[in-house]
Amino acid sequence: GAVVSQHPSWVICKSGTSVKIECRSLDFQATTMFWYRQFPKQSLMLMATSNEGSKATYEQGVEKDKFLINHASLTLSTLTVTSAHPEDSSFYICSARGYRADNSPLHFGNGTRLTVT
Amino acid sequence: LAKTTQPISMDSYEGQEVNITCSHNNIATNDYITWYQQFPSQGPRFIIQGYKTKVTNEVASLFIPADRKSSTLSLPRVSLSDTAVYYCLVVLGMDTGRRALTFGSGTRLQVQP
Numbered sequence: 001g002a003v004v005s006q007h008p009s010w011v012i013c014k015s016g017t018s019v020k021i022e023c024r025s026l027d028f029q030a031t032t033m034f035w036y037r038q039f040p041k042q043s044l045m046l047m048a049t050s051n052e053g054s055k056a057t058y059e060q061g062v063e064k065d066k067f068l069i070n071h072a073s074l075t076l077s078t079l080t081v082t083s084a085h086p087e088d089s090s091f092y093i094c095s096a097r098g099y100r101a102d103n104s105p106l107h108f109g110n111g112t113r114l115t116v117t
Numbered sequence: 118l119a120k121t122t123q124p125i126s127m128d129s130y131e132g133q134e135v136n137i138t139c140s141h142n143n144i145a146t147n148d149y150i151t152w153y154q155q156f157p158s159q160g161p162r163f164i165i166q167g168y169k170t171k172v173t174n175e176v177a178s179l180f181i182p183a184d185r186k187s188s189t190l191s192l193p194r195v196s197l198s199d200t201a202v203y204y205c206l207v208v209l210g211m212d213t214g215r216r217a218l219t220f221g222s223g224t225r226l227q228v229q230p
Contacts, residue, residue: 006160034218043204044161044220093160095218105151106206106218108160 002028004096006109013084013116021079021112023094029074030096034106035067038091050077084116121205121221128227135192137224139205142186150181150188151206155223161204165190192226200228 003026013019023033032051036044048064050056050071058064068080077096081088091113095106122140129135141150149168153161165172167179167188178191192199202223 004160036220043222046219049218091158095160105163105166106161107163108153110160111158113158 002096002107004030004094004107004109006094006112008112009110010113011115013114015085015116016083018080018082019084019114021081021092021094021114023077023079023096023109025075025096025107028096030077031074032097033071033077034095034097035069035077035079036093036095038093038111044093047079081114084114086116089114089116120219121207123203123205123221123224125222126225126227128229129195130229131196132194135195135199135226135228137190137192137203137205137226138187139190139221140187141205141207144185144207148207150179150185152177152179152188152190153204153206155202155204164203195226195228197228197230200226202226 005024005026007022011019034049035047037047038044046059047062047067048056048058048069050069052071052074056069066082068082071077079092091111093108093111095108097106149166151166152164154164155161165174165177165179167181169181169185172179180189188205190203202225204220204223206218206220
């Protein structure tokens, strides 16, 4: 089946630094990638949607200058958390869709646990 | 933005059949219903997807009534390893035409020995 690889699986950084998370589709071309954030015992919250070669669309309340998303190729999207603060500590999950049809299932990465100290 | 509604939690015992129902009253004509399983500190894993009536695969069945305003995920003979959070996901059209993929609260299934 379709595989989405996310790296790193966990990262600890100091307040004020930036962290980059990579999301790769390993065996298919991902025309659309989604980034989610999940706090403990809560559901996944959609942060942004990115289509290859175009700017990401951010959900209401998500700061685009803080969470930089780049989807430069059909197999790679990156999320950069800039000037991270402790409140940014969370579980970040990417997902990818490999077909043009909107109803094709999402395939998820295994998430990145970000801890900001 | 309408979202899906599921029971917050369910309990079951090993070997029993578990049925989890999701309400999605504002489902659009072209939307599909997809169910995912999530273990702690992992990304969601695709279980099953359907449009109407019944879909079955090697791990689950999905029942969708004619009005498609709800769906039921059926897990036959659950085991301890089925303890997880289960999400139903419907792609909902928005007024702007942008289709956002929004998860509901999910159902936390606890399987006891």
